[in-house]
Amino acid sequence: MTFLVDLLAATLRNATPLVYGTVGETYAERSGVLNLGIEGTMYAGAFFGFAAAYASGSLLVGLGAALAVGLLAGALMGLLTVTLGANQHVSGIGLTIGLVGLSEFVNRLLFRGGELQRIEPFPLVEPPAFLGPLAPIFSQYALTYLAFLVLVPLAWWILRGTSFGLELRAVGENPEAADAAGISVARTRYLALMFGGALMGLGGAVFTLASLGSFTLDIIAGRGWVCIALVIFGRWRIGRGVIGALLFSAVYSLQLRLRILPGWGDVPFELLLALPYLVVILALAISGRNVAYPGAYLKPYRRT
Amino acid sequence: MSRANPGVAGSTGRAGSTGRADIAVELQGITKRFGDLVANDHVDFDVRRGEVHALLGENGAGKTTLMRILYGLTAPDEGEIRIDGRPVTVRSPKDAIAAGIGIVTQHFSLVRPMTVAENLALGRTGGFRLDLERTRRQVAGASERFGIRVDPAAIVGELSIGEQQRVEILKALARDCRVLILDEPTAVLVPQEVEALFMTLRRLVADGLAVVFISHKLGEVRAISDRVSVLRRGAMVGTVPGSTDERELARMMVGRPTFGVARSEPTGGEAEVLLRVSGLRAAGRHGLPALHDVTFEIRRGEILGVAGVSGNGQTELVEVLSGMRHPAAGSITVDGTELAGATPTAMMAAGVGRIPEDRHASLVADLSVADNLVLERLDDFTTRTGLDERRIREHATMLIERFDIRARPEDRVTTLSGGNIQKVLLARVLSRQPKVIVVAQPTRGLDIGATEYVRGELLARRAAGAAVLLVSEDLDELLALADRLIVLYEGRIVGEIPAADADPERLGILMSGRGRAA
Numbered sequence: 001m002t003f004l005v006d007l008l009a010a011t012l013r014n015a016t017p018l019v020y021g022t023v024g025e026t027y028a029e030r031s032g033v034l035n036l037g038i039e040g041t042m043y044a045g046a047f048f049g050f051a052a053a054y055a056s057g058s059l060l061v062g063l064g065a066a067l068a069v070g071l072l073a074g075a076l077m078g079l080l081t082v083t084l085g086a087n088q089h090v091s092g093i094g095l096t097i098g099l100v101g102l103s104e105f106v107n108r109l110l111f112r113g114g115e116l117q118r119i120e121p122f123p124l125v126e127p128p129a130f131l132g133p134l135a136p137i138f139s140q141y142a143l144t145y146l147a148f149l150v151l152v153p154l155a156w157w158i159l160r161g162t163s164f165g166l167e168l169r170a171v172g173e174n175p176e177a178a179d180a181a182g183i184s185v186a187r188t189r190y191l192a193l194m195f196g197g198a199l200m201g202l203g204g205a206v207f208t209l210a211s212l213g214s215f216t217l218d219i220i221a222g223r224g225w226v227c228i229a230l231v232i233f234g235r236w237r238i239g240r241g242v243i244g245a246l247l248f249s250a251v252y253s254l255q256l257r258l259r260i261l262p263g264w265g266d267v268p269f270e271l272l273l274a275l276p277y278l279v280v281i282l283a284l285a286i287s288g289r290n291v292a293y294p295g296a297y298l299k300p301y302r303r304t
Numbered sequence: 305m306s307r308a309n310p311g312v313a314g315s316t317g318r319a320g321s322t323g324r325a326d327i328a329v330e331l332q333g334i335t336k337r338f339g340d341l342v343a344n345d346h347v348d349f350d351v352r353r354g355e356v357h358a359l360l361g362e363n364g365a366g367k368t369t370l371m372r373i374l375y376g377l378t379a380p381d382e383g384e385i386r387i388d389g390r391p392v393t394v395r396s397p398k399d400a401i402a403a404g405i406g407i408v409t410q411h412f413s414l415v416r417p418m419t420v421a422e423n424l425a426l427g428r429t430g431g432f433r434l435d436l437e438r439t440r441r442q443v444a445g446a447s448e449r450f451g452i453r454v455d456p457a458a459i460v461g462e463l464s465i466g467e468q469q470r471v472e473i474l475k476a477l478a479r480d481c482r483v484l485i486l487d488e489p490t491a492v493l494v495p496q497e498v499e500a501l502f503m504t505l506r507r508l509v510a511d512g513l514a515v516v517f518i519s520h521k522l523g524e525v526r527a528i529s530d531r532v533s534v535l536r537r538g539a540m541v542g543t544v545p546g547s548t549d550e551r552e553l554a555r556m557m558v559g560r561p562t563f564g565v566a567r568s569e570p571t572g573g574e575a576e577v578l579l580r581v582s583g584l585r586a587a588g589r590h591g592l593p594a595l596h597d598v599t600f601e602i603r604r605g606e607i608l609g610v611a612g613v614s615g616n617g618q619t620e621l622v623e624v625l626s627g628m629r630h631p632a633a634g635s636i637t638v639d640g641t642e643l644a645g646a647t648p649t650a651m652m653a654a655g656v657g658r659i660p661e662d663r664h665a666s667l668v669a670d671l672s673v674a675d676n677l678v679l680e681r682l683d684d685f686t687t688r689t690g691l692d693e694r695r696i697r698e699h700a701t702m703l704i705e706r707f708d709i710r711a712r713p714e715d716r717v718t719t720l721s722g723g724n725i726q727k728v729l730l731a732r733v734l735s736r737q738p739k740v741i742v743v744a745q746p747t748r749g750l751d752i753g754a755t756e757y758v759r760g761e762l763l764a765r766r767a768a769g770a771a772v773l774l775v776s777e778d779l780d781e782l783l784a785l786a787d788r789l790i791v792l793y794e795g796r797i798v799g800e801i802p803a804a805d806a807d808p809e810r811l812g813i814l815m816s817g818r819g820r821a822a
Contacts, residue, residue, distance in 0.1 A: 160434075161433065161434050161436075162432050162434050163425075163432060163433070163434050164432065165434065166418075166422060166425060166426060167426065167427070169415070169418070170415045170418070170426050173416065173417060173418070174413070174414070174415045174416070176411070176413055177413035177414055177415050177423075177426070178415075179377075179397060180375075180377075180397050180407070180413040181397070181413065181426040181427030181428070182396070182397050182398035182401050182427040183426065183427045292417070295415075295416070295417075303378075
């Protein structure tokens with residue numbers, strides 16, 4: 001029982017950055033842009049969020065910085081792929097390499113000497129006592145509550161129930177049609193990329209401002225790429241993407257616990273660590289075949 | 305009807321001529337250049353309220369460019385657009401929509417995974433929140449008002465082409481468009497749908513709508529238009545009444561009289577069967593069955609026409625017959641040899657020549673004309689040391705001469721016009737004297753001159769004793785060339801008619817799947 005409660009709590013906690021990233025990437029891709037800059041954007045969000053919080057002593061300033069960095073990264077992706085019409089794969093990977101490099105460079109400038117700097121991270125929200133043994137499930141960061149209770153429903157509703165969402169989906173499916181309907185394809189894609197980028201930045205900041213309270217190299221460890229897979233797994237739906245994030249996170253959290261369980265000591269921990277990634281590959285192979293990509297996926301739009 | 309005060313912006317200095325007050329849109333001196341190509345050369349054009357004004361011209365004559373300029377999708381280099389007498393600048397579709405201009409292009413501007421209501425809401429939603437219920441009511445209202453039946457909740461991608469076109473027209477009308485541009489609206493429709501479209505247009509025009517009808521089909525233009533303007537190589541040739549006879553319109557369009565190429569001699573009768581297909585089944589895209597028990601024969605010196613709305617198995621049939629797609633069952637014999645499931649090479653060796661629908665996919669655009677001409681038979685042009693460049697060149701020179709290709713052997717295919725690309729393909733296939741020719745949409749997108757040439761070549765092969773399977777969406781082409789016709793609907797042959805008994809109406813009924821019981 002305690003094991004399951006702990007596992008569930010850890011699943012929600014570990015899924016949080018993935019939820020931010022997946023929702024952000026879904027917005028970018030639904031507008032027709034594959035943003036492979038996500039890994040770098042999360043990395044930059046993690047670092048600059050931490051640096052700002054460290055310098056100012058305020059976690060909220062840190063969050064604001066992560067959000068702003070993500071917004072800028074999204075705008076830069078827009079400049080490359082929308083305005084300049086550059087290849088989305090190259091632009092995205094370039095953005096990731098650039099942002100990782102920039103973050104590590106500034107990290108070296110600011111925190112010379114190699115000693116790990118720490119901040120006091122966000123505390124866990126204390127659940128009310130009447131929950132009894134289930135209380136640990138609700139002992140989460142505010143950022144986790146924000147992700148599941150505010151962001152996910154809001155992002156879903158914006159996409160389904162607002163004019164902007166309709167325009168965004170139209171731009172990603174058939175930009176010619178959207179253009180002919182008087183919608184600015186460029187503006188819509190920029191907005192989608194910037195909104196998505198801001199969420200990726202926040203997703204990265206979850207590590208430094210909530211989970212760890214410090215910044216270490218390779219902190220994102222490929223979770224941006226996992227989000228790319230989760231978006232495809234989710235078939236570009238917010239809800240299915242979140243389910244994918246929970247699935248990955250559940251396996252991830254499980255393998256962390258298996259490592260310390262007696263009897264599992266002989267299993268190489270690298271193998272256990274690979275488990276969630278294998279699950280994602282398997283899930284993609286099963287559910288990702290014959291998926292209908294957004295109609296304008298990877299295609300820059302130019303009036304002819 | 306109120307008129308703008310002629311003393312103000314509306315004055316053109318030439319007011320007074322009859323009918324000017326009714327002019328909804330006027331284009332004057334429009335010029336557009338793409339590099340060396342002059343797509344529109346000082347073109348004047350106008351359309352009045354309550355008329356259908358056809359814009360006629362061959363492919364590449366500049367019809368579409370002119371209308372894209374009017375709709376703000378292309379910026380003109382020179383010229384002026386006036387709407388209701390006032391000069392306007394149309395920089396984007398948004399400006400055009402605001403000015404009351406709507407367009408329905410060949411490639412529909414619809415978002416296929418969305419519903420009809422969502423498509424109509426696109427770009428005209430007030431406020432942030434999307435009220436789909438209200439939009440649905442608006443669609444139903446507009447549908448009622450304009451007499452265009454559509455289901456607001458239907459997913460666009462699941463509608464037939466004719467229905468999608470109705471959605472497009474409704475979309476334009478729902479935005480209070482007063483000038484409706486239709487770019488080749490009948491290209492994708494079966495004859496009955498064309499008739500329905502024309503009835504809708506007549507009703508709308510009677511209510512004061514101005515319609516620009518772009519086409520290169522003379523019969524249709526005469527059937528629907530009040531006036532016809534003809535564009536040739538970017539320049540306006542003239543404007544004539546809609547009743548002008550086809551011969552005259554064709555002469556204006558092409559710049560010389562045309563004669564039309566049609567089968568003249570009667571069918572060969574009891575000649576031997578060259579291609580026999582029986583019980584053929586095949587899967588299409590996504591593994592869904594695309595052909596069901598297709599059985600037919602073609603005799604020596606016979607052209608068998610395959611009619612049908614695109615997507616009813618034609619593509620798969622051509623692919624199976626050329627070895628590009630593996631049949632699930634059935635037999636294909638060419639001159640007695642069983643070839644079902646054979647490779648393209650084996651098919652070719654057995655005497656099957658293939659001129660597929662997508663001519664660009666059949667040639668390597670970056671290679672020269674000479675290289676493309678030998679691509680299917682490189683072995684014949686290879687010596688011990690490699691390719692025999694001299695013979696490849698001679699071969700090309702010979703075929704360029706014989707097939708009247710307007711290019712040099714070393715020109716890259718990508719620099720050629722559509723007509724010349726098709727001639728390269730014809731030359732490559734026909735120079736091998738195939739016994740059986742499988743050809744799809746051979747004249748799609750070609751101008752009249754090239755079309756006549758291609759049809760003439762196919763008839764020449766027929767006269768020389770080849771069996772020809774001709775897949776075409778152009779009913780006039782099928783009726784002009786084929787000896788017999790079969791109609792494909794949902795992968796089945798739903799009718800077989802000798803060409804002498806075929807007419808567009810009968811074919812149309814079969815093509816829409818309604819003739820199966822009859």
